[in-house]
Amino acid sequence: MDDSPQWLTVEQQRVWRELLRLTTRLPARLNRQLEEDSGLSLADVDVLVGLTDVPDGRARVTEFARGLGWERSRLSHQVARMERAGLVRREVCEDDGRGSYVAVTDAGRSAIGSAAPAHLALVRDLVVDALSDDDLGRLGVLVGAVLERIAASD
Amino acid sequence: MDDSPQWLTVEQQRVWRELLRLTTRLPARLNRQLEEDSGLSLADVDVLVGLTDVPDGRARVTEFARGLGWERSRLSHQVARMERAGLVRREVCEDDGRGSYVAVTDAGRSAIGSAAPAHLALVRDLVVDALSDDDLGRLGVLVGAVLERIAASD
DNA sequence: GTATCATACGTGACGTATCACGTATAATGT
DNA sequence: ACATTATACGTGATACGTCACGTATGATAC
Secondary structure, X not given: OOOOOOOOOHHHHHHHHHHHHHHHHHHHHHHHHHHHHHOXXXXXXXXXXXXXXXXXXXXXXXXXXXXXXXXXXXXXXXXHHHHHOOOEEEEXXXXXXXXXXXXXXXXXXHHHHHHHHHHHHHHHHHOHHHOXXXXXXXXXXXXXXXXXXXXXXX | OOOOOOXXXXXXXXXXXXXXXXXXXXXXXXXXXXXXXXXXXXXXXXXHHHHHOOOOOEEEHHHHHHHHOOOHHHHHHHHHHHHHOOOEEEEEOOOOOOOEEEEEOHHHHHHHHHHHHHHXXXXXXXXXXXXXXXXXXXXXXXXXXXXXXXXXXX
């Protein structure tokens, strides 16, 4: 009977359903605001923020994907879309013929510069200011514990 | 200066990034296990669980979507896919010519019956058992606060 | 009765995210 | 040197989720 699956309690189900709900509602809300204000998507923002944070504005694809916590091919596809939009460009890697760099363009820098204030204001409104500092820290610890379980079960 | 957007602190950014990571990693992990074990998707499971929980195994589309916390057209598309797979069927509503019911089929009941144990075991492993009872309750409260902010900002 | 407004819901277009697969290059072993 | 293994990463296929739009039906006002 050790391994027999058990149905969730009512309370456990409630928390579980809320978590699932969050996985679609949160990105959707942010995407809607971003689309209205700037034409960017949340994925565009993540990539642009990541690239503008590194010294020469470029990163190797696989390492960058790891840093974002994304699947490699998710980044490849996203970069392809962003390249078509002129937000990033791919650059050959001189040292390693296998791979390439993703580099932010001037248009990309400009786009994220314009989009960031309103986007961050909404992130504040929805998440940061919804909780006390203690609670935000606590949320981070709890979500971190779940992410560790996910990583361990891969 | 009241409305000026502010950059997130390092700690706030960390929690924010973890939340974003969770929105893709959690469904992806559950989907992978479900696909391997049963060929169902997490969305299939949500619909089937929802339908097997109501008395005659059927529900009106708009109300059911609301209950799941889904966009209406998300459910319509999902039902179309599940109908093709024989998991549910649409039934005419006798009292209201505008709408229809989604009803679970025998195959659907069987599929969710087979898939549920392993799926719930993974939900337990990743979420429920990753936290103490107190922490799980706390997570629910914190996520609930964020969901309220999202609902309020729509 | 008719017109207008409201509601239910399905569909198309599109962007997104994962998985499988394949190609090109680098590293390693012999 | 050559063969084998490993790595980097791009692409296609598919399922998914949102938004816009449209049709059909019901409710309401006159």
